[in-house]
Amino acid sequence: MDFDAIVIGAGHAGIEASLALARLDFSTLLITQSLDAIGRLSCNPAVGGLSKGNIVREVDALGGEMARLIDESMIQFRILNRSRGPAVQAPRAQADKNLYARLAKQTLELQKNLHLFQDTVVDILTDKSGTVCEGVVTERGRRFTSRTVVMTTGTFMEGKIFIGDFSQSSGRLGEPAAVGLGTALRNRGYTVGRLKTGTPARVRKSSLDFSKMEEQGGDATMQAFSFFKETSDRPHIPCHITYTNEKTHKVIRDNFHLSPLFSGEIVGTGPRYCPSIEDKVKRFPDRERHQIFVEPEGLDTEEMYLNGISSSLPELVQEEFLRTLPGLEDVEIMRPGYAVEYDYLDPTQLLPSLESKRHRGLFLAGQTNGTSGYEEAATQGLMAGINAARKLQGKDPLVLSRAEAYTGVLIDDLVTLGTQEPYRMFTSRAEYRLSLRHDDADIRLFPYCEETGLATERMKELFHAKKEGIDEIKELLRQKRVSGNWTEDSELLKPHVGKTAYMTLKDPAVTMDGLTEKIPELEQFSLDWRHHAELDVKYEGYVARQERQIARFQKMESLLIPEDFDYDSMDGISIESKEKLKMIQPRSVGQASRISGVRSSDIAVLTVLLNRPQGQKGSLNAEQTR
Amino acid sequence: MNHDNYDPDDRIAALATPWAESAIAVIRTSGEGSIGAVDALFSGDLLSCESKKMCYGMIRNPESGDALDEILAVPFRAPGSYTGQESVELYCHGSLPGIQKILTLLFNKGFRQASPGEFTFRAFINGKMDLTRAEAVQEIISSKSGKAQSMALNRLSGTVEKRINQFKKTATVMAASFAIQLDYPDDEVEAPEPPLAELADMKTGLKQLIDSYQVGKIYQEGVVIALAGRTNAGKSSLFNLFLKEDRSIVSDIHGTTRDYLESWISLSGIPVRLYDTAGLRHSDDPIEEEGIRRTRELMENAQVILYVLDGTVELSDEERALISDESRQELLVWNKADISSRDIPHGVIPVSAVTGQGFSELEEAVKKRIFKDSAGAAGDAVIDSLRQKELLERALSGVEKVEEAIHNGLPVDILAMDLYDVLQALGEITGEVSSSDIMDTMFSSFCVGK
Secondary structure, eight states: OOEEEEEOSHHHHHHHHHHHHHTTOOOOEEEESEEEEEOOOOOOOOOEEETTTHHHHHHHHTTTHHHHHHHTEEEEEEEEEEOGGGGGGGGEEEEEEHHHHHHHHHHHHHHHHHHEEEOOOOEEEEETTBEEEEEEEEETEEHHHHHHHHEEOOTTTTEEEEEETTEEEEETTTTBBOOOOOHHHHHHHHEEEEEEEOOOEEEEGGOOOGGEEEOOOOOSSOOOTTTTOOOOOOOOOOOEEEEHHHHHHHHHHHHHGGGHHHHTTTOOOTTTOOOHHHHHHOOTTTOOOEEEEEEEOOOOOOOEEEEEOOOOOOOHHHHHHTSSSOOOOOOOOOOOOOOEEEEEEEEGGTTTTTTSSSBTTTTGGGGTTBBOHHHHHHHHHHHHHHHHHHHHHHHOOOOOTTOOHHHHHHHHHHHHHHHHSOOOOOOOGGGGGOOOOOGGHHHHHHHHHHTTTTOOOOOOOOHHHHHHHHOOOOOOOOOOOGGGGTTTTGGGGGGGGTTTTHHHTTTOOHHHHHHHHHHHGGGGGHHHHHHHHHHHTHHHHHHHHHHHHHHHHHHHHHHHTTTTOOGGGOSSSHHHHHHHHHHOOSSSHHHHHHSSTHHHHHHHHHHHHHHSOOOSSOHHHHHHHE | OOOOOGOOOEEEEOOSOOSSSSSSSEEEEETTTHHHHHHHHHOOOOOOOOOOOOOOEEOOOOTTOOOEEEEEEEEEEESSSSSSSSSEEEEEEEOOHHHHHHHHHHTTTOOEETTHHHHHHHHHHHSOOOOHHHHHHHHHHHOOOOHHHHHHHHHHHHHHHHHHHHHHHHHHHHHHHHHHHHOOOTTTOOOOOOOOOHHHHHHHHHHHHHHHHHHHHHHHOOOOEEESTTOOOOOHHHHHHHHHSSSSOEEEEEEEESSOOOEEOOOEEEEEEEEEOTTSSSSSHHHHHHHHHHHHHHHHHHEEEEEEEEEEEEOOOOHHHHHHHHTTOOOOEEEEETTSSSSOOTTTTTTTTTTTTHHHHHHHHHHHHTTTTTTOOTSSSSOOOHHHHHHHHHHHHHHHHHHHHTTTOHHHHHHHHHHHHHHHHHHHTTTTSSSSSHHHHHHTTTTTOO
């Protein structure tokens, strides 16, 4: 074998997968179509957001790179949804796109055990049986062998872009698609579907009049996404907000017939949550205006990103409607918006480890699996990399549960339910979101990082210091009691005299900052830790309630189904259920119960069969054995 | 989550008829090899007996050769049985010691005592019935009168399910209004108005359905009615009148100490256990005292007490006090109204146990007393399983928590969590969210043998 592992693609999934493998001491080859396009933020120049910010921090806690890259390249930072409760808050940062990509490439180049090579993969290699993946074949006819392969091809597989009646085989505007691989995988029996996504125009900063827009600044403090870094000291650049109006909508409506979306040119399914402007105007004709965010793409570029107005209408139509927006009257388009349609592999063909059921040793991650978003791609890449490494080590895969990480929710949804539109993470997809706060991702997941071997000594030190620090803060709060003289300048504390500071903090009106004024010993701990402890205390009761829900959920998850389980021998369940169970090969009864179309009575039968003593597999029906 | 005692490979046996003296008792077995195993204890030839045909013979202890009973046995070959498995039903004489001997013999010969609901559990896992049906079967089995049975059937047709699905729809809409705040930041999407009106509606609806459990329970479990009054007031005649009016008498057995007569009757479909407390306050005899104690206990447990007054004789002081007591619990019956020449006091129901005059008015009064505030709810969705009631209460408590959280200004992540509880609870009723816990709870509430 030439390598332990080959990673195809150097987007956000490929970066994480290749780094994880190389860091775990496996010789890894990263093959990309263009060494100049590593770590591109192909769409919006931002990382994080609701639930996505949580994912970035999960990636960090598990030993991934994304948080560190954005920490070094952010140009604005905000905690979103401060008004809506800590479980639904999340960090989001504007990124300097070019810097982000440059840092990503640099990180890969500096990584020991990691080899970078520019070529296009057109097929995989398999063993004689055709069930084990043993390497890849490239466009230029090179054959590389390896013990594992991680495929992260993003939107490039048979990618095709659309602008009005113009269409071209491309992965991103100006970059050729990866042609051949999708067909090869179809021929190898994979179910391959088409998805669609879109991106708005990039416009020239100096052609905009910001005085006609609302300015939206970031938070004063740039917090780091990474748990192993305190703050980010980076320039702050504001975004701006403008709105579409009736004129904009009229231009768009008048040109519906020119949209490849409505003409039937595009067959792939687009995301409902992130529609193009023509979609929005068509589906919500009563809306008077749509909000558009004008976001800088970087410090050293004039390009600005128009968030909320992606379009595949003809370029001149795009220019026409953009010019109806306040502040964009003289807008100069540098790159037009476009739609891109691409192949994705039905992710139900994967095990929860992200390994293919068809070809052992082949792992798939990122947009190839039908997801959308940098963060979703990154965390899959990391998990695929970790699990490829664990396979090489002969260890069981790391599968995160829905109750411990958004990553767990993401992968479970993908491999259990599949997806019919680009899958984006949403906070509401997570049943146990109170336990999935962004600020405690390390508490939840760093133990796995220590287990896999991706944790460095420094990370361990910082983590344990934080954990102990938070415990000390809580202990201090338990010891201190609210005394009468605390209330002289604080009405809020009056009802709490005699109570411990810990109990007092549960009062929604009392804050940790307020208590810190009365308990100076708290100042020795970082603000971050104090706020972490504050949320722990305030939400303790709710979290305890949620934990009871989780305990019920875990019971079903812990009922594992052996890989060689014989579904054909299950009597008394519907043929549809049987087929679905055989296809998905659920890891646990819990996962089986989430497969759509599998009836609860079928799950009951499965449970009973699994609970029977060893050696009694098979029929429940007496007739068969008569 | 312990399904060990639900292992469908075991052979199980249980008495399918009530544990009581009767003419005939039915013992049911299920599990592969049941026919062979019973045949070994049976003088007839079960192995060659056709499925679902009766076969006559003696049950014998094969070791001692003792004949235990003369019975009829019916073999069922899979999948043509209630459970879908091979089964045998034994029709034996209904003496308690006799039944016990046969069961003991079966348990010694490879059968295990069936767990509650285990026969139905097997029917369920063998695809003989689905979850909602499985639950309703228990009601049909244990229902003591026609109305209760039709209520259980009504559930099969899904009136309750329809109602619950409405709640679920409302809750889902609400959940979406929370989700939008969870999934989109505050600078992009404004928070929708809190759904206070919907919550209030849902609370009312849930409460109605929960209250209907009382009605369901009455039809399900029946009520106790006791007849009280002085000797010769006509209690026994009234007792007999109730029996005569009801053509569906189940049994008429004497109380063990002869303190009272009891009988199951059906009062417009409500199963009623009617007691005639003849013998109340007779003498100082210690045995009678014990009788009086039992009678008292009985009166305390009765939902309705019919106090019978003799319309032809002078009222006692006690009776006069009772008539003037506005807060009395007893229904007063003015018996012998056909021959009584006295003025009937206000609030007393005139009846003639001999002619049957006034009986239907009495019946109405009794029904009104049974249902008190809870509406008759005819044709409306009525729940009659404790599990459903508890889940609806969980949903209601979730709705109340959401309301409270909105009033207290708690963040939307908490609201969403409470609402998730509501959805889960509702989902568990209609069988959409299944967990082993539901299965355990549900099947353990099943009566043994069905």
